[in-house]
Amino acid sequence: MSFTHVAIIGLGLIGGSVGLAIQQHLPGVRTSGFDRDPDVRRRAADLGLVGQMHDSAAAAVAGADLVILCVPVGAMGTAARDMAPGLGADAVISDVGGSKVAVTQALQAALPGRCIIPAHPVAGTENSGPEAGFATLFRQRWCIITPPADAPADRVAALVKLWEDLGAMVECMDAAHHDxxxxxxxHIPHLIAYTIVGTASDLEQVTRSEVIKFSAGGFRDFTRIAASDPTMWRDVFLNNSDAVLEMLDRFLADLAVMRGAISEGDGQAMFDLFSRxxxxxxxxxxxxQDDARPDFGRGDHGKDQN
Amino acid sequence: MSFTHVAIIGLGLIGGSVGLAIQQHLPGVRTSGFDRDPDVRRRAADLGLVGQMHDSAAAAVAGADLVILCVPVGAMGTAARDMAPGLGADAVISDVGGSKVAVTQALQAALPGRCIIPAHPVAGTENSGPEAGFATLFRQRWCIITPPADAPADRVAALVKLWEDLGAMVECMDAAHHDxxxxxxxHIPHLIAYTIVGTASDLEQVTRSEVIKFSAGGFRDFTRIAASDPTMWRDVFLNNSDAVLEMLDRFLADLAVMRGAISEGDGQAMFDLFSRxxxxxxxxxxxxQDDARPDFGRGDHGKDQN
Known part of the structure; x- marks a missing residue:
């Protein structure tokens, strides 16, 4: 089987990019969409992010054989309940959320007995909103699919095929391992980036203007990540707290070792880590998975290089 | 006054870029150079990083009215002593090191009574070695100059002018504030990046292959910084430990607050930080100070955008 009508609920960076990518790579597949924000709906319609925009989630999913929920992970349950009245009996429900155990539970609770196959394309930029979407976002990026044990193999295969058609490489794993x-x-890179940007903004000894001026020493890289969508990231941390805390504590233990090395002047410990x-x-x-050019090929270094 | 002959000691990323930038922007200024590694000397000569390569530091600085030490900050004192026999009486000695209090002390101890004006161009890439240098590295980047209280104003002005001629914007401040x-x-962004990349490499639950595959979720940004030169960075942490530890402890305190917010499910605290x-x-x-394009204008997103 393959999907013939994909409904997209939530038309920000990811939802918009899915809509554009399907229209570019799978012109035979119908797309319909909905966003609970009327202003986003209008802008998304103007941008042509989906073939047909609707004024309710239920109307958007009517007739769809695949629904992809592209809302913050904390809003998945509500979004699923809102669309339920329009959902066809055989429709597959998927998503793009960054945490998978909590989202799977929320979707199964909201839509008992339905065919739910969660997914997570590991792709994005620091921008958000419908204008941020673009058709090539998933190209050469991985999409992780976390099929529950009872998911029908043909539906899983169809979802794998869809993401591959959008340019992604697909890997299946269980939801807990994904998290x-x-x-x-x-998640930890985002938490660290948000935190250090906050720390730098609050100093008395160093002005905010100095932080901005001299950010090319490394700090500016962190500000890109720390410019990501606040609602999306709040929801990720609320919905993957166990794994995040476990990894955070490992990082903190390693950082304590490096703090000790700096405090004691142990250059060898530093050199060993920095080398590996x-x-x-x-x-x-x-x-x-990244640009080979120095400094990501940033505009200021990518040109006129010697 | 303005400089007519600049000697560059150390011909890696920064030294090589200084040599190329002077030759491009100030063709009337002579450049000479030395690196203590014979192989680097030969490659730097082949690349034309300076006008005249020498086989000793003393020979390289003979006749120069400005010497720029471009070696790791822990090697500044030794490099200064090595070149001393060839140094003219009126030569200005500067550097490009990432910590300024320790470097100023090391240079003053090695070259008592000399005119020492430390500097630090806040620019670089994750690459190192003579092949990594390019003439436009300093364009639109800040260079911080930390003149000691007794530095002659005309010499400071000449150094400011030189860096501006290479495309940089210059700010003067005292060495302790710089640090x-x-x-x-x-320094803290580098320490954090090195540490998290180390943490991720050592996990049992998540394979190294998974870390690499799914790095586009944010982690890959940190790996760029964590690919920086290990010797240079070891020396920075050994030579700016007080300021690094003070800033690290502020970051750790802020991270503990965020850890608490995640542990307690305090979404409002997260949202407030992530928004600001x-x-x-x-x-x-x-x-x-950075590329406005999403994702730094990385190759995979910079083209074919919708």
């Missing part, structure tokens, strides 16, 4: 992996590759982290970067570039 | 500012805008950090990013982009 642990993403805690370290995404280089190879992780090389692997990420080698596996196509 | 506090850079602790927060550069967005404005810092906007300021950095507005002040020309």
């Amino acid at each position: 642990m992996v993403l805690a370290v590759t995404s 982290t280089r190879s992780v970067r090389r692997s990420i570039v080698a596996f196509g | 506090m500012v850079l602790a927060v805008t550069s 950090t967005r404005s810092v990013r906007r300021s950095i982009v507005a002040f020309g």
Whole structure:
């Protein structure tokens, strides 16, 4: 089987990008959409993010054989209940949320007996809203699918195929493992970035203007991540707290070791860590998950290089 | 006055970029150079990083009215002593090191009575070595100059002018303040990045392959910084430990607050922090210190955007 009509609920960066990507890569597939914010609905319609915009979630999902919920993870249950009256009996319900155990539970509670196959495309930018979406967001990025044990194999295969058609590489794993992996590759980096940007903003000895001026020493990289959508990230931390706290405590233990090395002037401990982290970067570039150019190929360095 | 002959000691990313930038922007100024590694000397000569390569530091600085030490901050004292026999009586000695109190002390101890005007261009990439240098590295970046109280005004003005000619914006401040500012805008971000990349590499629950695959969720940004030169960064932490520890403890206190918010499910505390950090990013982009395009304009998102 393959999907012929995809409904998208929530038309921000990810929902909008899904809509555009389906229209570009799968022109034979119908797309319909809804966002609970009337202003977002109007802008998304003007941008053509989906083929048909609707004024209610129930109307948007009517006739769809796949519904993708693209709302913050804390809003999944409500979004699912709102659309339920319009949902066809055989529709597959999926999502794009950054935590999977909590979202799976919320969807199963809201839609008992339905075919629910959660997913998470590991892709995004620091921008949000319907204008931030673009059709190539998922290209060469991984999408993790976390099928419950009783998910029908043909439906799972169809969802895998859909994401591959949008340019993604797909891996299936169980929801709890996803939450642990993403805690370290995404949630802790965001928490750290938000926190250090907050710390830097609150100093008395260093002015905010100095922090901004001299940010090219490394800090500016963290501000990009710390500009991500606040609602989305609040919900991720509220809905993946166990894994985040476990990974955070490991990071804090490692940071305490480095604090000790600095305090005691143990240069060897620093050199050992700083040497071995280089190879992780090389692997990420080698596996196509980042730009090989220095400084991400940023505009100010990517041109006129010697 | 203005400088007519600049000697560069140490020909890695920064030294090589200084040499190329002077040759591009100030073709009337002579450049000479030395690196204590014979292999780097040969590669730097092949790359034309300076006009004249020498086989000793003393020979490289002979006749120079400005010497710029571009070696790790822990090597400044030794590099200064090595070149002393060739140094002219009126030569200005400067550097590019990332910590300024310790470097100023090391240079004053090695070269008593000399005109020492430390400097720090806040620019770089994650790459190192002579091949990493390029002439436009300093363009639109800040260079901080920390003149000691007795530095002659005309020499300070000439150094300011040189960095401006290389494309930089210059700010003068005292060395201790520099060390506090850079602790927060550069040193702590590097320490955090090195540590989290180390933490992620050592997990049992999550494989290294998973960390690499799913790094686009935020982690990959940290790996770029954690690929920076290990010797340079070891020396920075050994030579700015007081300011780094002070800033690290503030960050740890703020992170403990966020840990508590996650543990207690306090979404409002998270939302408040995540909302106010967005404005810092906007300021950095507005002040020309980062690329305005989403995701730094990375290759995979910068093209074909919708």
